[in-house]
Amino acid sequence: MSDPPSLPYQRVLLQGIDISANVRFVEVEDHDRLIDQAVVEVDDPAGLASNAPREGNTLLVELGWSDAHATVFEGEVTRVQIREEGCEPVRVRLTALDFASRIQKRAFDPTDHIGTLSSIVRTIVTRVPDAGVTVAQIEPAADPSYVETVPLRQTQDDWAFITEQSRPAGCIAFVEYNALQSQFYFVPLAGLMASEPVGTLSNIGTTGRILSLDLDRHAASADPRRGTATIDAATGETRVTAPPAAAADPSQHPSTRAIDTADRAGAPIDDAIAVAAQATETPATQRPAGLAAGLSGDDAAQDPTRALGWRARGRCVGAVMLRAKTRITLTGIASWAEADWYVRRAKHVVATPGADQNMLASYVTEFELTK
Structure with a gap:
């Protein structure tokens, strides 16, 4: 039975x-x-x-x-x-x-912070004793120090200030319920992107079965491949480092939307495939290039969660393992989209x-x- x-x-x-x-x-x-x-x-x-x-x-x-x-x-x-x-x-x-x-509700008080970034963030999070939040991890990739002559000035409420500091550090700040309590995290995005996928979403099966899916891409929303410009203190010359070479990307394929449009218009579906085959641009070549003046390559923080500008939105049979700030694998769909994706929202x-x-x-x- x-x-x-x-x-x-x-x-x-x-x-x-x-x-x-x-x-x-x-x-x-x-x-x-x-x-x-x-x-x-x-x-x-x-x-x-x-x-x-x-x-x-x-x-x-x-x-x-x-x-x-x-x-x-x-x-x-x-x-x-x-x-x-x-x-x-x-x-x-x-x-x-x-x-x-x-943490956000705490009355705003302009403050000049002194110490390392990690110690400053820890102080802010723990100075609300009844917040019900414990510190789990504060590990910025770069941990700059601030002194009395050049302090870190806070001109926002505590939570806005923390999230504002996370961006240039290439980190993300959030509170998550883990180990039977709400815990605070301030961790590098690169570390989240290196983690193993928590599961799989597919168009077959039961739990996690994809009910609808919309894929789109905008080159302007892709993370720029940044070069850097620094000034040599000895000679005064400006040194420019070219953007790093883009990783190999999947070749162009016609989207399901393009095929559906061609079909509804009565045009041969092969036409949509032919158009894609003639395309000279790829997702990699469409990524915008930017210049971060005065920053070294390590300090020019980029957002690895949107490196190619792809976005997938949809619905699936309830999947409790699908959580923001993790990665998930898509399968059973177009071959070029079968990959590990970052979960921005669930x-x-x-x-x-x-x-x-x-x-x-x-x-x-x-x-x-x-x-």
Whole structure:
């Protein structure tokens, strides 16, 4: 006898209390550059929520399937809305942001920081004792030091300042729920790109099966191949280093959109293939070249997550392993797109109908990938 199919799983704790039985909708958006957000809708037929605002309460969300699930969000409720639509049961919509929002809320105080970049970031993160965040990793590739005569001036709120400092350091700053607690990370993007893919998305199978996929590319959005210009202190001459040679890229192939357009227009599909075969430009040659004056090659930080300017957006059968700031492998699609991609955004959506509704629970994941 075969095992029963897996069912969507959701478990929500509000201030430590399990409210899963009344939860009808959960949406968790995991982003690599933004504070993560969760939206939870709860049945409230008695209307008790209107008398019990919950802003500031903690929210913990666990999603997945009955045989594979994980905690994907911990944060603080920032908004409570009462929804009354016709004869539907009253619902309460809770919106929460991860604990990076607590660091962001700290009152702004102009500060001249002294010390290494890593020590400054650690001081800022830990000076909010009730933020509920522990430091897991602060490892910038370059760790410059600042002294009293040339301090690092802070003119933004704490979180904006941290994320602003991460960009020139070629790093990314975020708060993630790991090992049963929310933890802070300040790590190089190059390290994330060197990590092993967490799984596979394919157009076949069950969990992680691709439901829709849109691929596009814009040369202007590709990370520039930068050269550097420095001044020799002894001679005063300007030395220019040419952009590094681009890595070999896949040859041009007609997109599914081009083939579909040709087919709908009644033109032979071979025409679309012929056009692509005659193309003289490749993704590598279309990458813009830039010049970073006064910086050495190591200091001219580039964003490896969008090196070629490719973007893939789509939906798949719920995949709890699909998380922002990781890499995923695409298979079963066009051969030139079968590769490892960086996960820029993953939105997990679980809908659970009420007992009076003749519907099945659903779990899908929307994603945005870059390459």
